Amino acid sequence: MKDMQDAAASGTIGPVLIVDDHPLYSDALDAALRMVFPECQPSKAQTLGAALELLEQGLAPDLVMFDLKLPDVCGISGFQRLHEALPEVPVLVISSLTSVQVVQALMQEGAAGFLPKDAPAPLLREALREIAAGRRYVHAGYLGETVSEAEAPPFEAMHPKLAELTPQQKRIMKLICAGKPNKQIAYELDLAEATVKAHITALLRRLGVQNRTQAAVLVESSQPATTIGAADADAQAFLSR
Known part of the structure; x- marks a missing residue:
């Protein structure tokens, strides 16, 4: 994380791994990322397996941008596997799965941030800057929301x-x-x-x-x-x- 903070302070960031199975959206993330960090070096994977292969081949990203809905991912276990493989690397989850329960589970498991897929580009850039500075980022719509056992029906x-x-x-x-x-x-x-x-x-x-x-x-x-x-x-x- 310190390396990422140093990179952000200098206006640059190194390798970034984008994991999303929709090429057009992946390209959009790439473009938004380069607007914040023009010198970054994005790599892309359309499945969790492909992402893990890139890591085995030596890719050492400063940041991961991760979609939850991938062909080879079942529930939160996909994020957990990635986080286990890269425990010190911030992972920004960007997904159309937007229930409060999902977001809470991800943040509890160590996600660096969460954005819904329909978030505008300026919000994505804000999230990238916050995470690069060592802070966690969650879309404002989820702040303060909790779903406790006490509130749930039997x-x-x-x-x-x-x-x-x-x-x-x-x-x-x-x-x-x-x-x-x-x-x-x-x-x-x-x-x-x-x-x-x-x-x-x-x-x-x-x-x-x-x-x-x-x-x-x-x-x-x-x-x-x-x-x-x-x-x-x-x-x-x-x-x-």
Whole structure:
């Protein structure tokens, strides 16, 4: 981060990795980036796998601009993998998935900032300058918004079928909705991963759905809308993966 701050102070920045599967939008990010840092050196990847390959080949970016909806990304785990690979590099997430829950999860996981994809170019430039200066940036529409457990309805009240789950299955279902992979669920509940898989198989059967995504969409779509983007079906599905 210090190198990035020094670069920002001198009006330049080095390598930047843009991860977005839409070439036109990726080009737009490139153009906006060069308006702030004319000497930057953008590299582009259309999938998380391609981005990780660039890192393995020696790319050492000062900044990553990351879209959440990629062909090989399932939920927040895609951002988590990238952040694990580059723990000291700021990652600005720019996405059409704009529910408050998604934004909160990203910031808690270590994102340097978040912008919705429809943000105007001046706002993007402001975010880039803030992050380059070592600060975190979140679109003003999300500041001060919180979604606490105390405000949420009882889990089983969200959908009649949830009342049919056992207490352990409900705990697992909540973690699925938070975007946790099986390994992480096993760790947090102190269970064997095979046991978690067995519980998930059973709860899917009880809920009458085929997979984790459908189960979480069932839960998320039953929740009342809260704030910005909460009614977006894509955003509701994101945390389920």
